[in-house]
Structures are given as structure tokens and as C-alpha cells.
Amino acid sequence: MHGYRARSAFDGERFLPDGALVLVEGSRIVGLEAASSAVPDGCPVTGLPGATLLPGLIDAHVHLCGDAGPRALDQLPELTDDDLDGIVGASMAASLAGGVTAVRDLGDAHWAVADRHRGRRLGPTVVAAGPPITTPDGHCAAMGGGATGEAGLRRAVRERVAHGVDVVKIMTSGGLMTRTTDVLACQFTLRELRAVVDEAHAAGLPVAAHAHPLAAVELCVAAEVDSIEHCTCMTADGLRLPPGLAEAIAAAGIVVSPTFARVETAVPPHIRAALERAHMTWEDRYPQLAGLHAAGVTLIAGVDAGISPAKPHGIVAESVAELVRSGIPVAEALAAATSVAARACGIGDRTGRLAVGLEADLLAVEGDPRTDVAALRAVSLVVSRGQRVTPAADAIS
Helix, strand or coil: CEEEEECEEECCCCEECCCEEEEEECCEEEEEECCCCCCCCCCCEEECCCEEEEECEEEEEECCCCCCCCCCCCCHHHCCHHHHHHHHHHHHHHHHHCCEEEEEECCCCCCHHHHHCCCCCCCCEEEECCCCEECCCCCCHHHCCECCHHHHHHHHHHHHHHCCCCCEEEECECCCCCCCCCCCCECCCHHHHHHHHHHHHHCCCCEEEEEEEHHHHHHHHHHCCCEEEEEEEEECCEECCCCCHHHHHHHCCCEEECCCCCCCCCCCHHHHHHHHHCCCCHHHHHHHHHHHHHCCCCECCCCCECCCCCCCCCCHHHHHHHHHHCCCCHHHHHHCCCHHHHHHCCCCCCCCCCCCCCECCEEEEECCCCCCHHHHHCEEEEEECCEEECCCCCCCC
């Protein structure tokens, strides 16, 4: 048994007024007490003065096969299995270094993550989708998930069921990272998208749908997907959240993962051109997210990690900070990266909270996020399933 003691603590849902003493045995949390509590005889304790203790963070939208380089997705067809395995291991290590102890991988290349990496003893817990379903020449088709027609789409879902995926991902529109697609155009009809949802739900699997244009977001609501990824609501005249749409998303119980996070870096010219064509700026999203939150939409933190230098693995702290800048209270923004994200990703019975019986996924950061959310960047301790890891972890192999 080992204890971790901090005078400031967030349990995944609320800040604890008396801090926390978390007792860990093996891979599980076996005790949760006030910080001032005594420990069992012989139990070593790691004191965390000046730090805040919270559950490990969850990145609800990653691409572990993406190395966050300038050609992260373009290079996928050129990579061998060994290349992909090395990238995935490095991505998992970078996630842990940033305090991310669970990820939802929504863009696997040729089943690398789903078949070879999600069951690893070391590294973050992985919720895997396999290659995203897309059109044969559509967004991220290089990952190997192209399909056409209702029958073909149903077969694609059944293929994912056979691989034992945790979630089905579909690209309902073009994307910024695939230059040959139109980010403002839908890739599937309502009937086709409903076929995917029906087939996945029949197998007990949720559907996560990539959607940038407003038309695709509306399509996702009509088809009753389980989560909308990005939910940017792009139009040719800029971002638009029409009256009633946010309320419709909330009423349907659809979770939104805005993937609103980045590190400051040069924006690739083709992405800048697409954003300019859609009259979209980064700042446009703050009022949009505020509107979704005000309507009661469940928001979860995610980065779209791995797709470009602006989105490296392990920066969920930036997603939380952007939610706070959108006017969302700090505790709710932190929950979006812990307990709420865990439930949305189907792992709420395993992680996302400081609670007895759950996996010992812990994060300590220097300072107090209540007064400065940037404290989440100052990682001082990461515990993944009971194992203490260093922020500068080696690639996981």
C-alpha cells in the first residue's frame, strides 16, 4: 500500500474542502480520506505540498498513430507496422508525461492500436475505434476505413465488432487534414449514417461522428449519434449555431467533444486557407462553446492529438483551459477531462474519479487550478493504474 497526500484535491466532480489522502494498493484506490488523516502502520506516504491532486486526465479524441509532425497523417500509407508501433509507443508515453492516463483513440491506422496496443499493461488506458469509417477517397481514407453504400457501411461496422472495438468512428464530413476533401461537405446521407448507428447500437457500441460543417452536425443529430467530434458548425459565411440546435443536441443526449486545444505554432498554409474560406477564427469558438454549455450540452475535453505540430499528445490541459476561457466554471471544465469524459468514453466504472475501487490513475500538479487553470501544465506526479511514472517517460514498447 502507498499513500498520496495533498491539501488541495479535486475528485473528478468537485474540489474536496479537506484535501485528500489517497491510498493505493496494486492498481486500485483502496482508501480516500481527508488530507489530515492518519495512515495505516508501515504505509509509506508521498506528500504533495503546494500541489493539487486529481484523477489522471482523459483525452477523449486522439490519434495514437499520429506523431504530431507536419506529415503526421499524410505519411501513414508509407509506414510499416514497426514504424506505427514506435509512433504509438511514443504517443502513449507523451500522453502520460502530460498527465493523461486514458485516451479515446478515434483514428487508428490499419488496426495498429485496436489489435496491438490497447491491452498494454503500461501506458494510458485506451478506448479504441479502429480505422474511422469514411468514403474510399474521403477524410482519413489512408487509415484504411473506406466504405460505400448502406450495405458496405453495415459491413464496416461488423468488421469493427469482429476486431472488438469499443466505439465506432465515422467521418460525416471532409476534414482540414485531408487536402483532397471539402471540409464544408457531408460525406454520407442521413440513411447511410443511420445504417451505421443502427448496426453499431445493435452490437452495443456507441458512434462517434466527426462533423465540421453545420450540415453534418445537423445530420448527426437527426441520426442520433452518441458523440459529435469537433461540432464546429462551419458554413461558407463562418461559424453558426442556429437557434434550437444546441438544445436539440442536449435533448438527444449527444456528447460534444470540441477538440478545442492547441499549442501556439505556425498554422499550415492549407489549413489557414480552409479556415479563411470558412471565415473562421479561433476566437469564434468561445461564444459557440458557451452557447452549447448554456443549453445543457455535455462537453468533454479532447485535443485531436497527434495530427499536427499544433496538437501534440499530452496537452489536455490546454483543452480544459479553453473551456474555462469559454466561460465554463473550472470544476466543470476539470470534470470534462475526468469523470464526465470517463463516462462518455465508457470507462466511468474504471477511472476518472478519486474513488475507492477505481483504478489508481492520479495526477498532481503544482499550484491550484481554481485560481489559475494553467497549473494543470505543471505536472509533478503521474500514477497510471497504480504505477508511478515520470513525466519524461520513455516510449512504451
